[in-house]
Amino acid sequence: MYSPPTTPADEHRALAAQQEASAALGVTVEGGQLWGYQGRTLGQRAHHPEHGACWLRLISAPTEHAKGKLWDGNRDAASVFPTVRKPALYGIHDGTERDGTAYRAELTAFIDSPTCAPEPVLTRELELPETWWKFLHTDLETIAATPTERVAVRQQWIDRALPHYAGVPAPAEIDWATAHGDCHFANLTTSGPTLLDFEGFGLAPVGYDPALLYAYSLLAPRTAARIRAEFPILDSPAGHTALLVVAADLLQSASRGDHPELIEPLSALVTSVAR
Known part of the structure; x- marks a missing residue:
């Protein structure tokens, strides 16, 4: 579920796409890699000379599916929900298609607070104010x-x-x-x-x-x-x-x-x- 891609080739392509996006968006990635559901996303802390600490999130999809709701959601939300507490969106880079897979990178503000749980299913009790x-x-x-x-x-x-x-x-x-x-x-x-x-x-x-x-x-x-x-x-x-x-x-x-x-x-x- 929350793990790297299932094949080394898929992982290599994602890392190459991340490298391309880092250069295009002017950031340097640092720290540990955070893979999302079945390796579909890759998140990593990044540094931007103007914005400082950021988060670079790479999403992937078969080229024919790289459109519509899931592809554009975070971009659309940036303008639709201006007052909702969410990471500010600084930039987007649509990368080179690689072996039938499309890649989009989203550069957002880094949120210096951990999530309440590492995965969707909550397995421990939370005490929240x-x-x-x-x-x-x-x-x-x-x-x-x-x-x-x-x-x-x-x-x-x-x-x-x-x-x-x-x-x-x-x-x-x-x-x-x-x-x-x-x-x-x-x-x-x-x-x-x-x-x-x-x-x-x-x-x-x-x-x-x-x-x-x-x-x-x-x-x-x-x-x-x-x-x-x-x-x-x-x-x-x-x-x-x-x-x-x-x-x-x-x-x-x-x-x-x-x-x-x-x-x-x-x-x-x-x-x-x-x-």
Whole structure:
């Protein structure tokens, strides 16, 4: 999951693309490399003569898929959410295609605060101050109230996935709002919080972001209970819909081998919400 590419050739191409982007954006990379999901992204601290400490994030995709929502998300978010706490975007470099793979590098401000968790699934309890939750509320409310034509979760997918993966019928009516789309503790810093990785933002069922944060925290029950208390929408009809959609999404991922440890608690969540 969070690991280098599966082949040395893919890793070599990514490092070559990073070197090209570093020169184009005028930065020097330093420190350890942080690979993302299945090596699709590569992040590393960098130094820029004007901006100082930065973060250079390289994303890759097959050339025919290097467009649209995931490709442009962080670029679009820079202008769409000016008041949300997120890293400032300094520059973008679209690199040379390499063996059918396209690369884009994003240079952002370096956030000198660790994320709350190293991976999306939370496996330890968190103690976060009241101000942390207050600021998270403010930013998620701002995101939800921002109009967008981007789509994070499609109605057609919901119609198929809820019966197949959650064993429940898709709701006849759904309320929609803009969502970050990947709200988990590996995308939230311990101070602030700063919200990272906006590549998937778009329309989703109302309450989707707190529902996803909750589902990823089921193995840390005290923190999950805090999320449920902080976001009472999760106990409303709209919130129940969001929880079912999130559960179906993560159960689909688990069927492919991602986070199988969530299957049992997610199944219990579906039962509790759907009854």
